[in-house]
Amino acid sequence: MDSWDHYRTLLGVLAEGSLSGAARTLGLSQPTVGRHIEALEAEMGTPLFTRSASGLAPTEAALALRPHAEAMAAAAEALVRTASGERDSVRGVVRLTAAEIVGVEVLPPVLTAFREAHPDVTIELALSNRQEDLLRREADIGVRMVRPTQGALLARRVGAVRLGLYAHRRYIEAHGLPETLEAAGHAAIGFDRDRQMLETLRERQISLDAVAFAFRSDADLAQLAVLRAGFGIGACHEQLARRNPDLVPVLQDQFRYEMEVWVAMHEDLKTSRRMRLMFDWLVDGLGRYVRE
Numbered sequence: 001m002d003s004w005d006h007y008r009t010l011l012g013v014l015a016e017g018s019l020s021g022a023a024r025t026l027g028l029s030q031p032t033v034g035r036h037i038e039a040l041e042a043e044m045g046t047p048l049f050t051r052s053a054s055g056l057a058p059t060e061a062a063l064a065l066r067p068h069a070e071a072m073a074a075a076a077e078a079l080v081r082t083a084s085g086e087r088d089s090v091r092g093v094v095r096l097t098a099a100e101i102v103g104v105e106v107l108p109p110v111l112t113a114f115r116e117a118h119p120d121v122t123i124e125l126a127l128s129n130r131q132e133d134l135l136r137r138e139a140d141i142g143v144r145m146v147r148p149t150q151g152a153l154l155a156r157r158v159g160a161v162r163l164g165l166y167a168h169r170r171y172i173e174a175h176g177l178p179e180t181l182e183a184a185g186h187a188a189i190g191f192d193r194d195r196q197m198l199e200t201l202r203e204r205q206i207s208l209d210a211v212a213f214a215f216r217s218d219a220d221l222a223q224l225a226v227l228r229a230g231f232g233i234g235a236c237h238e239q240l241a242r243r244n245p246d247l248v249p250v251l252q253d254q255f256r257y258e259m260e261v262w263v264a265m266h267e268d269l270k271t272s273r274r275m276r277l278m279f280d281w282l283v284d285g286l287g288r289y290v291r292e
Contacts (some may be wrong), residue, residue, distance in 0.1 A: 008069075008073065009022060009026060046061045090273055092121065097138070101219045144187055146262070156283050159290035166249055166250060167230075171230045190224050263283050
């Protein structure tokens with residue numbers, strides 16, 4: 001391993017599919033990106049990319065290197081974050097991860113207040129509905145909608161977010177209220193290829209059929225956006241719905257679902273003052289949200 005930069009470049013080309021795209025992302029020149037890939041290929045003794053009509057296609061060797069390079073990237077970022085602030089100082093970087101809805105609709109005022117109280121802390125926020133690996137330091141602190149199962153984590157249950165079905169007032173004026181979950185003639189908003197939520201709902205005796213969805217997306221923000229636009233009937237945090245008087249509850253006696261909210265971080269970070277301050281700040285701010 002001559003240089004971490006070479007593996008960072010490999011990840012850039014894998015993500016962008018071209019030398020020029022990786023160069024723009026990484027802030028390098030295209031010839032430099034090319035030299036990094038050539039150096040890696042010489043070290044490995046095998047090609048890492050082949051040219052295709054759509055750009056550079058990774059070989060099996062490149063795909064085999066990818067998870068190891070991603071682990072190196074996560075470790076490098078954690079190293080930088082640790083070095084960016086002393087253990088007992090309230091300065092440096094805190095990297096957070098949260099689900100889309102929480103990150104966009106709930107956290108901004110919480111993080112703004114934290115910034116006002118601690119202006120020397122830089123906040124990074126990664127939005128993802130997948131569970132980022134806190135043990136591998138993909139993030140410092142995670143806001144989770146399920147109970148964390150990994151060991152070596154400091155985790156605090158904040159409470160539970162209640163989900164209900166809602167429709168915009170315009171939609172109800174045009175189409176009326178449904179009487180059952182299976183009501184024909186109504187536009188349902190739901191999931192596309194992610195069947196995990198459907199299975200979870202079925203386990204709780206709430207039966208929904210994805211075929212009946214008139215709008216399908218695995219992006220929670222897209223579902224919320226079309227719900228607010230009046231497209232049809234969809235699920236929403238009750239706390240968020242109450243902030244929008246045009247969202248009307250639907251079928252309250254037939255659909256009610258709760259998701260736990262947890263804040264978690266690697267237990268090794270509890271000695272860092274800025275990490276602990278952020279952890280406690282999130283527990284407090286999210287606790288007030290779930291109690292709304």
